[in-house]
Amino acid sequence: MSMQDLIDAARVSKSWPFQEAQRLLKRYPDGTKPAKDGSTSPVLFETGYGPSGLPHIGTFQEVLRTTLVRRAFEAMIGARPEDGKTRLVAFSDDMDGLRKVPDNIDRKDVLEANLHKPLSRIPSPFSNEHESYAAHNNAMLREFLDRFGFDYDFVASSDMYNSGKFDDALRQVLRKNQDILDIMLPTLRAERAATYSPVLPISPVTGKVLQVPVEVVDAEAGMVRFTDDDGTVVEQSALGGLSKLQWKVDWAMRWYALGVDYEMYGKDLTDSGVQSGKIVQVLGGRKPEGLIYELFLDEKGEKISKSKGNGLTIEEWLTYGTEESLGFYIFPNPKSAKQLHVGVIPRAVDDYWQFRERIPEQDLDKQLGNPVWNLLRVNGGWEAEEAPGAGDSLPVSYGLLLNLASVLGTEASEANLADYLDTYLGDVERGPELDKLITAAVNYTRDYIAPTLSKRAPEANEAEALKALDAFLADASGDMSAEDLQTEVYEIGKREEFGFENLRDWFKALYQTLLGSDQGPRMGSFIKLYGIENSRKLIAEALAR
Known part of the structure:
Protein backbone atom coordinates (compact mmCIF):
# COMPACT_ATOMS: atom_id res chain seq x y z
CA MET A 1 0.00 0.00 0.00
CA SER A 2 1.46 3.33 -1.07
CA MET A 3 0.68 6.60 0.67
CA GLN A 4 -1.10 7.81 -2.46
CA ASP A 5 -3.28 4.68 -2.46
CA LEU A 6 -4.21 5.48 1.14
CA ILE A 7 -4.95 9.13 0.36
CA ASP A 8 -7.19 8.18 -2.57
CA ALA A 9 -9.08 5.54 -0.59
CA ALA A 10 -9.43 7.72 2.53
CA ARG A 11 -11.00 10.60 0.60
CA VAL A 12 -13.88 8.44 -0.64
CA SER A 13 -14.25 6.01 2.26
CA LYS A 14 -17.70 5.47 3.77
CA SER A 15 -16.22 4.49 7.14
CA TRP A 16 -17.44 6.98 9.75
CA PRO A 17 -14.02 8.34 10.90
CA PHE A 18 -13.20 9.14 7.29
CA GLN A 19 -16.64 10.62 6.68
CA GLU A 20 -16.00 12.96 9.61
CA ALA A 21 -12.50 13.79 8.37
CA GLN A 22 -13.82 14.51 4.88
CA ARG A 23 -15.85 17.38 6.36
CA LEU A 24 -12.67 18.77 7.88
CA LEU A 25 -10.93 18.48 4.54
CA LYS A 26 -13.57 20.78 3.03
CA ARG A 27 -12.52 23.36 5.64
CA TYR A 28 -8.84 22.96 4.74
CA PRO A 29 -8.70 21.47 1.22
CA ASP A 30 -4.91 21.37 1.05
CA GLY A 31 -4.64 20.03 4.59
CA THR A 32 -3.01 23.16 6.01
CA LYS A 33 -4.51 25.64 8.47
CA PRO A 34 -3.47 29.28 8.11
CA ALA A 35 -2.40 31.06 11.29
CA LYS A 36 -3.01 34.72 12.11
CA ASP A 37 0.64 35.61 11.47
CA GLY A 38 0.54 34.21 7.95
CA SER A 39 2.20 30.89 8.83
CA THR A 40 0.37 27.60 9.34
CA SER A 41 -0.76 25.90 12.53
CA PRO A 42 -1.91 22.35 13.32
CA VAL A 43 -5.53 21.42 12.69
CA LEU A 44 -6.86 21.32 16.25
CA PHE A 45 -8.98 18.52 17.67
CA GLU A 46 -10.38 18.88 21.18
CA THR A 47 -12.05 16.77 23.85
CA GLY A 48 -13.50 18.18 27.06
CA TYR A 49 -13.46 16.77 30.58
CA GLY A 50 -15.23 17.95 33.71
CA PRO A 51 -12.98 17.18 36.71
CA SER A 52 -15.81 17.13 39.26
CA GLY A 53 -15.36 13.34 39.09
CA LEU A 54 -12.87 10.76 37.89
CA PRO A 55 -12.45 9.87 34.18
CA HIS A 56 -14.62 7.01 32.96
CA ILE A 57 -15.60 5.08 29.83
CA GLY A 58 -17.33 8.17 28.44
CA THR A 59 -14.01 10.03 28.66
CA PHE A 60 -12.22 7.14 26.96
CA GLN A 61 -14.68 6.83 24.10
CA GLU A 62 -14.57 10.55 23.32
CA VAL A 63 -10.77 10.67 23.19
CA LEU A 64 -10.64 7.43 21.20
CA ARG A 65 -13.25 8.46 18.64
CA THR A 66 -11.70 11.91 18.23
CA THR A 67 -8.29 10.31 17.71
CA LEU A 68 -9.77 8.01 15.06
CA VAL A 69 -11.02 11.06 13.15
CA ARG A 70 -7.66 12.76 13.63
CA ARG A 71 -5.80 9.80 12.16
CA ALA A 72 -8.30 9.58 9.29
CA PHE A 73 -7.67 13.25 8.47
CA GLU A 74 -3.91 12.66 8.50
CA ALA A 75 -4.40 9.80 6.07
CA MET A 76 -6.31 12.09 3.71
CA ILE A 77 -3.53 14.68 3.62
CA GLY A 78 -0.69 12.16 3.51
CA ALA A 79 0.66 13.13 6.92
CA ARG A 80 2.13 10.94 9.60
CA PRO A 81 1.43 11.51 13.31
CA GLU A 82 4.97 12.78 13.85
CA ASP A 83 4.59 15.45 11.13
CA GLY A 84 2.71 17.78 13.52
CA LYS A 85 -0.05 18.59 11.03
CA THR A 86 -2.67 17.94 13.70
CA ARG A 87 -2.96 18.39 17.46
CA LEU A 88 -5.32 16.93 20.06
CA VAL A 89 -6.10 18.98 23.18
CA ALA A 90 -7.62 17.26 26.20
CA PHE A 91 -9.23 20.22 27.96
CA SER A 92 -10.20 20.16 31.63
CA ASP A 93 -13.00 22.52 32.74
CA ASP A 94 -11.47 22.97 36.18
CA MET A 95 -12.64 26.57 36.68
CA ASP A 96 -16.22 25.33 37.06
CA GLY A 97 -17.78 25.91 40.46
CA LEU A 98 -18.51 22.74 42.44
CA ARG A 99 -22.30 22.43 42.42
CA LYS A 100 -22.72 19.27 44.49
CA VAL A 101 -20.57 16.75 46.33
CA PRO A 102 -20.10 13.43 44.46
CA ASP A 103 -21.45 10.36 46.24
CA ASN A 104 -18.22 8.38 45.89
CA ILE A 105 -16.01 10.77 47.91
CA ASP A 106 -15.02 9.72 51.43
CA ARG A 107 -14.07 13.12 52.88
CA LYS A 108 -17.24 14.92 51.86
CA ASP A 109 -16.70 17.60 54.50
CA VAL A 110 -13.79 19.09 52.54
CA LEU A 111 -15.93 19.55 49.46
CA GLU A 112 -19.06 20.64 51.33
CA ALA A 113 -17.07 23.45 52.92
CA ASN A 114 -16.04 24.67 49.47
CA LEU A 115 -19.21 24.39 47.41
CA HIS A 116 -19.46 26.83 44.48
CA LYS A 117 -15.73 27.56 44.46
CA PRO A 118 -13.75 26.73 41.30
CA LEU A 119 -12.72 23.08 41.30
CA SER A 120 -9.10 24.17 40.96
CA ARG A 121 -9.32 26.20 44.20
CA ILE A 122 -10.75 23.49 46.44
CA PRO A 123 -8.33 21.46 48.61
CA SER A 124 -7.96 17.84 47.59
CA PRO A 125 -10.00 15.52 49.82
CA PHE A 126 -7.76 12.61 48.83
CA SER A 127 -4.26 13.58 49.96
CA ASN A 128 -1.77 16.43 50.14
CA GLU A 129 -0.06 15.19 46.99
CA HIS A 130 -2.06 17.58 44.79
CA GLU A 131 -2.75 21.26 45.43
CA SER A 132 -6.47 21.00 44.66
CA TYR A 133 -9.41 18.69 44.02
CA ALA A 134 -9.18 19.45 40.30
CA ALA A 135 -5.40 18.89 40.26
CA HIS A 136 -5.97 15.40 41.65
CA ASN A 137 -8.62 14.57 39.07
CA ASN A 138 -6.57 16.15 36.28
CA ALA A 139 -3.66 13.93 37.24
CA MET A 140 -5.99 10.94 37.12
CA LEU A 141 -7.12 12.01 33.64
CA ARG A 142 -3.56 12.23 32.34
CA GLU A 143 -2.69 8.88 33.91
CA PHE A 144 -5.86 7.43 32.39
CA LEU A 145 -5.08 8.70 28.88
CA ASP A 146 -1.42 7.72 29.11
CA ARG A 147 -2.44 4.21 30.07
CA PHE A 148 -3.98 3.81 26.62
CA GLY A 149 -1.12 5.53 24.82
CA PHE A 150 -3.11 8.49 23.47
CA ASP A 151 -1.19 11.36 21.89
CA TYR A 152 -2.58 14.60 23.34
CA ASP A 153 -1.73 17.94 24.93
CA PHE A 154 -3.36 18.54 28.30
CA VAL A 155 -4.78 22.03 28.86
CA ALA A 156 -6.43 23.13 32.11
CA SER A 157 -9.01 25.90 32.11
CA SER A 158 -7.53 27.29 35.34
CA ASP A 159 -4.11 27.73 33.74
CA MET A 160 -5.64 29.57 30.78
CA TYR A 161 -7.75 31.89 32.96
CA ASN A 162 -5.19 32.53 35.70
CA SER A 163 -2.26 33.15 33.35
CA GLY A 164 -4.19 35.64 31.26
CA LYS A 165 -4.04 33.51 28.11
CA PHE A 166 -7.82 33.80 27.84
CA ASP A 167 -7.84 37.56 28.53
CA ASP A 168 -8.10 38.69 24.90
CA ALA A 169 -10.99 36.31 24.33
CA LEU A 170 -12.64 37.48 27.58
CA ARG A 171 -12.42 41.10 26.40
CA GLN A 172 -14.20 40.03 23.22
CA VAL A 173 -16.92 38.38 25.32
CA LEU A 174 -17.34 41.65 27.24
CA ARG A 175 -17.52 43.62 23.98
CA LYS A 176 -20.19 41.25 22.71
CA ASN A 177 -21.99 40.93 26.03
CA GLN A 178 -25.37 42.18 24.75
CA ASP A 179 -25.19 40.11 21.57
CA ILE A 180 -24.58 37.01 23.69
CA LEU A 181 -27.50 37.92 25.94
CA ASP A 182 -29.70 38.24 22.86
CA ILE A 183 -28.80 34.65 21.96
CA MET A 184 -29.15 33.16 25.42
CA LEU A 185 -32.05 34.94 27.14
CA PRO A 186 -34.80 33.60 24.81
CA THR A 187 -33.66 30.05 25.68
CA LEU A 188 -33.98 30.51 29.47
CA ARG A 189 -36.86 30.36 31.94
CA ALA A 190 -37.92 33.72 33.37
CA GLU A 191 -36.38 33.18 36.81
CA ARG A 192 -33.09 32.04 35.28
CA ALA A 193 -33.03 34.90 32.79
CA ALA A 194 -33.43 37.41 35.62
CA THR A 195 -29.95 36.66 37.02
CA TYR A 196 -28.21 35.38 33.88
CA SER A 197 -24.91 36.88 32.81
CA PRO A 198 -22.36 35.52 30.32
CA VAL A 199 -19.66 36.37 32.88
CA LEU A 200 -19.55 34.72 36.30
CA PRO A 201 -17.45 36.84 38.65
CA ILE A 202 -15.56 35.24 41.51
CA SER A 203 -16.35 36.79 44.87
CA PRO A 204 -13.35 38.58 46.39
CA VAL A 205 -14.73 37.67 49.85
CA THR A 206 -15.85 34.02 49.60
CA GLY A 207 -14.00 32.89 46.47
CA LYS A 208 -17.23 31.44 45.10
CA VAL A 209 -18.31 31.55 41.47
CA LEU A 210 -21.33 33.87 41.54
CA GLN A 211 -24.52 33.53 39.48
CA VAL A 212 -25.46 37.23 39.55
CA PRO A 213 -26.25 39.97 37.02
CA VAL A 214 -23.06 41.63 35.79
CA GLU A 215 -22.66 45.07 34.27
CA VAL A 216 -19.79 45.61 31.83
CA VAL A 217 -18.02 48.78 32.95
CA ASP A 218 -15.09 48.83 30.51
CA ALA A 219 -14.68 45.98 28.05
CA GLU A 220 -11.18 46.98 26.97
CA ALA A 221 -9.96 47.16 30.56
CA GLY A 222 -11.94 44.05 31.46
CA MET A 223 -13.82 45.78 34.26
CA VAL A 224 -17.25 44.60 35.49
CA ARG A 225 -19.64 45.54 38.30
CA PHE A 226 -21.85 43.19 40.36
CA THR A 227 -23.43 42.75 43.78
CA ASP A 228 -21.76 40.15 46.00
CA ASP A 229 -23.67 37.71 48.22
CA ASP A 230 -23.35 40.04 51.22
CA GLY A 231 -24.96 42.94 49.30
CA THR A 232 -21.70 44.77 48.59
CA VAL A 233 -21.40 46.33 45.15
CA VAL A 234 -18.07 45.22 43.70
CA GLU A 235 -16.18 46.61 40.74
CA GLN A 236 -13.31 44.39 39.66
CA SER A 237 -11.56 42.94 36.63
CA ALA A 238 -12.98 39.91 34.86
CA LEU A 239 -9.48 39.01 33.65
CA GLY A 240 -6.63 37.01 35.12
CA GLY A 241 -8.76 34.37 36.82
CA LEU A 242 -11.13 36.76 38.59
CA SER A 243 -14.10 35.35 36.68
CA LYS A 244 -15.13 32.51 34.47
CA LEU A 245 -17.84 32.21 31.85
CA GLN A 246 -21.19 30.47 31.79
CA TRP A 247 -20.89 26.98 30.31
CA LYS A 248 -22.20 27.64 26.79
CA VAL A 249 -20.32 30.93 26.55
CA ASP A 250 -17.19 29.31 27.98
CA TRP A 251 -17.34 26.55 25.37
CA ALA A 252 -17.71 29.07 22.55
CA MET A 253 -14.92 31.26 23.96
CA ARG A 254 -12.61 28.25 24.10
CA TRP A 255 -13.33 27.40 20.45
CA TYR A 256 -12.59 31.02 19.57
CA ALA A 257 -9.45 31.42 21.70
CA LEU A 258 -7.82 28.10 20.80
CA GLY A 259 -9.04 27.86 17.22
CA VAL A 260 -10.68 24.47 17.66
CA ASP A 261 -11.50 22.76 14.35
CA TYR A 262 -13.12 19.54 15.54
CA GLU A 263 -14.93 18.51 18.72
CA MET A 264 -17.54 15.78 19.12
CA TYR A 265 -20.02 15.64 21.98
CA GLY A 266 -22.91 13.60 23.34
CA LYS A 267 -26.55 13.92 22.37
CA ASP A 268 -27.31 15.49 25.76
CA LEU A 269 -25.25 18.54 24.71
CA THR A 270 -27.06 19.08 21.42
CA ASP A 271 -28.71 22.30 22.60
CA SER A 272 -25.46 23.55 24.11
CA GLY A 273 -23.74 22.95 20.79
CA VAL A 274 -26.35 25.01 18.94
CA GLN A 275 -26.11 28.00 21.31
CA SER A 276 -22.31 27.84 21.59
CA GLY A 277 -22.11 27.69 17.80
CA LYS A 278 -24.04 30.96 17.56
CA ILE A 279 -21.94 32.60 20.26
CA VAL A 280 -18.59 31.69 18.67
CA GLN A 281 -19.75 33.35 15.47
CA VAL A 282 -20.64 36.50 17.40
CA LEU A 283 -17.12 36.46 18.85
CA GLY A 284 -15.69 36.30 15.34
CA GLY A 285 -14.78 32.63 15.29
CA ARG A 286 -16.10 29.51 13.65
CA LYS A 287 -17.92 26.55 15.13
CA PRO A 288 -15.83 23.38 14.93
CA GLU A 289 -16.83 20.42 12.85
CA GLY A 290 -18.04 17.60 15.04
CA LEU A 291 -20.17 14.55 15.51
CA ILE A 292 -23.05 14.27 17.97
CA TYR A 293 -22.85 10.76 19.39
CA GLU A 294 -25.47 8.70 21.18
CA LEU A 295 -25.04 7.91 24.85
CA PHE A 296 -24.44 4.54 26.48
CA LEU A 297 -27.31 2.52 27.94
CA ASP A 298 -27.30 -0.14 30.63
CA GLU A 299 -28.53 -3.70 30.09
CA LYS A 300 -32.12 -2.54 30.69
CA GLY A 301 -31.82 0.07 27.96
CA GLU A 302 -31.75 2.96 30.45
CA LYS A 303 -29.37 5.91 30.18
CA ILE A 304 -26.21 5.38 32.17
CA SER A 305 -25.85 7.79 35.07
CA LYS A 306 -22.78 8.32 37.27
CA SER A 307 -25.05 9.14 40.22
CA LYS A 308 -27.10 5.95 39.74
CA GLY A 309 -23.99 3.84 39.32
CA ASN A 310 -25.68 1.74 36.62
CA GLY A 311 -22.79 1.95 34.19
CA LEU A 312 -19.68 -0.10 33.57
CA THR A 313 -16.30 1.27 34.60
CA ILE A 314 -13.04 0.97 32.69
CA GLU A 315 -11.70 -1.16 35.55
CA GLU A 316 -14.64 -3.55 35.28
CA TRP A 317 -14.19 -3.93 31.53
CA LEU A 318 -10.47 -4.62 31.93
CA THR A 319 -11.19 -7.14 34.70
CA TYR A 320 -13.25 -9.25 32.30
CA GLY A 321 -11.90 -8.19 28.89
CA THR A 322 -9.08 -6.26 27.22
CA GLU A 323 -8.30 -2.67 26.24
CA GLU A 324 -8.46 -3.61 22.56
CA SER A 325 -11.90 -5.16 22.90
CA LEU A 326 -13.22 -1.99 24.57
CA GLY A 327 -12.00 0.08 21.64
CA PHE A 328 -13.52 -2.44 19.23
CA TYR A 329 -16.91 -2.30 20.96
CA ILE A 330 -16.95 1.49 20.94
CA PHE A 331 -15.85 1.89 17.29
CA PRO A 332 -19.00 1.09 15.25
CA ASN A 333 -22.00 3.38 14.74
CA PRO A 334 -21.31 6.26 17.15
CA LYS A 335 -24.71 7.73 16.29
CA SER A 336 -26.47 4.64 17.68
CA ALA A 337 -26.92 4.03 21.40
CA LYS A 338 -24.93 1.10 22.79
CA GLN A 339 -25.81 -1.05 25.75
CA LEU A 340 -22.79 -1.13 27.99
CA HIS A 341 -22.77 -3.99 30.47
CA VAL A 342 -20.54 -6.91 31.32
CA GLY A 343 -22.48 -9.31 29.08
CA VAL A 344 -21.19 -7.66 25.90
CA ILE A 345 -17.52 -8.23 26.74
CA PRO A 346 -16.90 -11.85 25.63
CA ARG A 347 -18.23 -11.33 22.12
CA ALA A 348 -16.34 -8.04 21.80
CA VAL A 349 -13.10 -9.85 22.64
CA ASP A 350 -13.63 -12.61 20.09
CA ASP A 351 -14.94 -10.28 17.39
CA TYR A 352 -11.86 -8.08 17.83
CA TRP A 353 -9.56 -10.99 17.03
CA GLN A 354 -11.68 -12.13 14.09
CA PHE A 355 -11.52 -8.66 12.54
CA ARG A 356 -7.79 -8.44 13.25
CA GLU A 357 -7.12 -11.76 11.52
CA ARG A 358 -9.08 -10.61 8.45
CA ILE A 359 -7.06 -7.46 7.70
CA PRO A 360 -4.47 -8.91 5.23
CA GLU A 361 -7.23 -10.53 3.16
CA GLN A 362 -9.19 -7.28 2.75
CA ASP A 363 -8.99 -4.70 -0.01
CA LEU A 364 -7.92 -1.26 1.16
CA ASP A 365 -11.45 0.19 1.15
CA LYS A 366 -12.60 -2.65 3.42
CA GLN A 367 -9.61 -2.16 5.71
CA LEU A 368 -10.58 1.47 6.24
CA GLY A 369 -13.91 0.24 7.61
CA ASN A 370 -12.34 -2.49 9.73
CA PRO A 371 -12.41 -1.34 13.39
CA VAL A 372 -9.15 -3.12 14.19
CA TRP A 373 -7.28 -1.59 11.23
CA ASN A 374 -8.21 1.83 12.63
CA LEU A 375 -7.47 0.89 16.25
CA LEU A 376 -3.99 -0.39 15.39
CA ARG A 377 -3.23 3.05 13.99
CA VAL A 378 -4.57 5.14 16.87
CA ASN A 379 -1.06 5.42 18.34
CA GLY A 380 1.01 4.42 15.33
CA GLY A 381 1.61 4.94 11.63
CA TRP A 382 -0.58 4.43 8.62
CA GLU A 383 1.36 2.06 6.42
CA ALA A 384 0.79 -1.66 6.87
CA GLU A 385 4.31 -2.40 8.05
CA GLU A 386 3.92 0.27 10.75
CA ALA A 387 0.93 -1.45 12.32
CA PRO A 388 2.37 -4.65 13.79
CA GLY A 389 -0.18 -7.28 14.60
CA ALA A 390 -2.46 -6.95 11.58
CA GLY A 391 -3.43 -10.50 10.64
CA ASP A 392 -2.55 -11.98 14.02
CA SER A 393 -4.93 -14.50 15.56
CA LEU A 394 -5.31 -16.44 18.79
CA PRO A 395 -5.13 -20.25 18.88
CA VAL A 396 -8.27 -20.39 21.04
CA SER A 397 -11.21 -18.03 21.42
CA TYR A 398 -12.14 -16.22 24.59
CA GLY A 399 -15.49 -17.99 24.47
CA LEU A 400 -13.70 -21.33 24.53
CA LEU A 401 -11.63 -20.26 27.53
CA LEU A 402 -14.81 -19.23 29.33
CA ASN A 403 -16.38 -22.61 28.63
CA LEU A 404 -13.31 -24.41 29.90
CA ALA A 405 -13.23 -22.26 33.04
CA SER A 406 -16.94 -22.81 33.66
CA VAL A 407 -16.53 -26.60 33.40
CA LEU A 408 -13.63 -26.48 35.83
CA GLY A 409 -15.84 -24.52 38.22
CA THR A 410 -14.23 -24.05 41.61
CA GLU A 411 -11.03 -25.56 40.25
CA ALA A 412 -10.70 -22.81 37.62
CA SER A 413 -7.53 -20.80 38.14
CA GLU A 414 -5.01 -19.05 35.95
CA ALA A 415 -2.51 -21.88 36.51
CA ASN A 416 -5.12 -24.54 35.75
CA LEU A 417 -6.24 -22.91 32.50
CA ALA A 418 -2.63 -22.32 31.51
CA ASP A 419 -1.85 -26.03 31.98
CA TYR A 420 -4.73 -27.04 29.72
CA LEU A 421 -3.66 -24.51 27.11
CA ASP A 422 -0.02 -25.60 27.19
CA THR A 423 -1.09 -29.17 26.54
CA TYR A 424 -3.39 -28.02 23.74
CA LEU A 425 -0.77 -25.79 22.10
CA GLY A 426 2.15 -28.16 22.36
CA ASP A 427 5.34 -26.33 21.40
CA VAL A 428 3.54 -23.04 20.67
CA GLU A 429 3.97 -20.35 23.33
CA ARG A 430 0.81 -18.80 24.77
CA GLY A 431 1.93 -15.18 24.44
CA PRO A 432 0.91 -12.16 26.55
CA GLU A 433 -2.45 -11.69 24.79
CA LEU A 434 -3.59 -15.18 25.74
CA ASP A 435 -2.26 -14.77 29.28
CA LYS A 436 -4.45 -11.66 29.67
CA LEU A 437 -7.47 -13.61 28.49
CA ILE A 438 -6.76 -16.46 30.91
CA THR A 439 -6.91 -13.99 33.80
CA ALA A 440 -10.05 -12.35 32.39
CA ALA A 441 -11.73 -15.73 31.86
CA VAL A 442 -11.14 -16.78 35.45
CA ASN A 443 -12.55 -13.46 36.68
CA TYR A 444 -15.59 -13.56 34.40
CA THR A 445 -16.40 -17.18 35.20
CA ARG A 446 -16.11 -16.64 38.94
CA ASP A 447 -18.32 -13.56 38.98
CA TYR A 448 -20.85 -14.14 36.20
CA ILE A 449 -20.90 -17.68 34.81
CA ALA A 450 -20.42 -20.06 37.71
CA PRO A 451 -23.35 -18.63 39.75
CA THR A 452 -25.74 -19.16 36.82
CA LEU A 453 -24.75 -22.62 35.55
CA SER A 454 -27.37 -25.34 35.64
CA LYS A 455 -26.74 -28.60 33.79
CA ARG A 456 -29.95 -30.38 32.88
CA ALA A 457 -30.52 -34.08 32.36
CA PRO A 458 -30.58 -35.19 28.71
CA GLU A 459 -33.79 -36.30 27.00
Missing part, protein backbone atom coordinates in the same frame (compact mmCIF):
# COMPACT_ATOMS: atom_id res chain seq x y z
CA ALA A 460 -33.97 -39.93 25.87
CA ASN A 461 -32.84 -39.22 22.29
CA GLU A 462 -30.14 -36.86 23.53
CA ALA A 463 -28.84 -39.51 25.90
CA GLU A 464 -28.50 -41.98 23.00
CA ALA A 465 -26.58 -39.40 20.98
CA LEU A 466 -24.30 -38.70 23.94
CA LYS A 467 -23.61 -42.44 24.25
CA ALA A 468 -22.65 -42.48 20.58
CA LEU A 469 -20.30 -39.56 21.12
CA ASP A 470 -18.79 -41.30 24.15
CA ALA A 471 -18.25 -44.49 22.14
CA PHE A 472 -16.46 -42.53 19.45
CA LEU A 473 -14.25 -40.75 21.98
CA ALA A 474 -13.39 -44.06 23.65
CA ASP A 475 -11.63 -45.12 20.45
CA ALA A 476 -10.31 -41.69 19.44
CA SER A 477 -6.58 -41.04 19.62
CA GLY A 478 -5.28 -38.27 21.83
CA ASP A 479 -3.65 -36.49 18.89
CA MET A 480 -6.85 -36.24 16.85
CA SER A 481 -7.28 -32.67 15.59
CA ALA A 482 -10.03 -30.34 16.74
CA GLU A 483 -11.41 -30.31 13.17
CA ASP A 484 -11.68 -34.09 13.02
CA LEU A 485 -13.37 -34.14 16.40
CA GLN A 486 -15.79 -31.45 15.23
CA THR A 487 -16.61 -33.42 12.08
CA GLU A 488 -17.59 -36.48 14.10
CA VAL A 489 -19.73 -34.39 16.45
CA TYR A 490 -21.53 -33.08 13.36
CA GLU A 491 -22.03 -36.58 11.95
CA ILE A 492 -23.58 -37.87 15.17
CA GLY A 493 -26.03 -34.97 15.22
CA LYS A 494 -27.09 -35.75 11.64
CA ARG A 495 -27.97 -39.39 12.33
CA GLU A 496 -31.71 -39.95 11.91
CA GLU A 497 -32.07 -42.35 14.83
CA PHE A 498 -31.35 -39.55 17.29
CA GLY A 499 -34.24 -37.46 15.99
CA PHE A 500 -32.72 -33.96 15.95
CA GLU A 501 -34.63 -31.65 13.62
CA ASN A 502 -31.43 -29.75 12.95
CA LEU A 503 -27.85 -29.53 14.16
CA ARG A 504 -28.71 -26.51 16.29
CA ASP A 505 -30.83 -28.72 18.55
CA TRP A 506 -27.96 -31.19 18.92
CA PHE A 507 -25.46 -28.51 19.88
CA LYS A 508 -27.94 -26.88 22.23
CA ALA A 509 -28.32 -30.25 23.95
CA LEU A 510 -24.55 -30.57 24.27
CA TYR A 511 -24.22 -27.10 25.77
CA GLN A 512 -27.10 -27.51 28.21
CA THR A 513 -26.22 -31.00 29.43
CA LEU A 514 -22.42 -30.83 29.42
CA LEU A 515 -21.70 -27.14 30.05
CA GLY A 516 -24.84 -25.85 31.75
CA SER A 517 -25.40 -22.97 29.31
CA ASP A 518 -27.52 -22.24 26.24
CA GLN A 519 -24.55 -21.29 24.10
CA GLY A 520 -21.08 -22.66 23.76
CA PRO A 521 -17.97 -23.23 21.67
CA ARG A 522 -17.13 -25.45 18.74
CA MET A 523 -17.31 -28.76 20.52
CA GLY A 524 -14.35 -30.19 18.64
CA SER A 525 -12.15 -27.37 19.92
CA PHE A 526 -13.54 -27.76 23.42
CA ILE A 527 -12.93 -31.52 23.51
CA LYS A 528 -9.39 -31.01 22.20
CA LEU A 529 -8.68 -28.36 24.84
CA TYR A 530 -10.36 -30.09 27.79
CA GLY A 531 -9.08 -33.52 26.82
CA ILE A 532 -10.86 -36.64 25.59
CA GLU A 533 -10.96 -38.40 28.94
CA ASN A 534 -12.21 -35.30 30.76
CA SER A 535 -14.88 -34.83 28.08
CA ARG A 536 -16.01 -38.45 28.55
CA LYS A 537 -16.38 -37.74 32.28
CA LEU A 538 -18.70 -34.84 31.45
CA ILE A 539 -20.78 -37.16 29.29
CA ALA A 540 -20.92 -39.76 32.05
CA GLU A 541 -22.07 -37.15 34.57
CA ALA A 542 -24.79 -35.98 32.17
CA LEU A 543 -26.02 -39.54 31.56
CA ALA A 544 -26.06 -40.17 35.31
CA ARG A 545 -28.61 -37.38 35.75
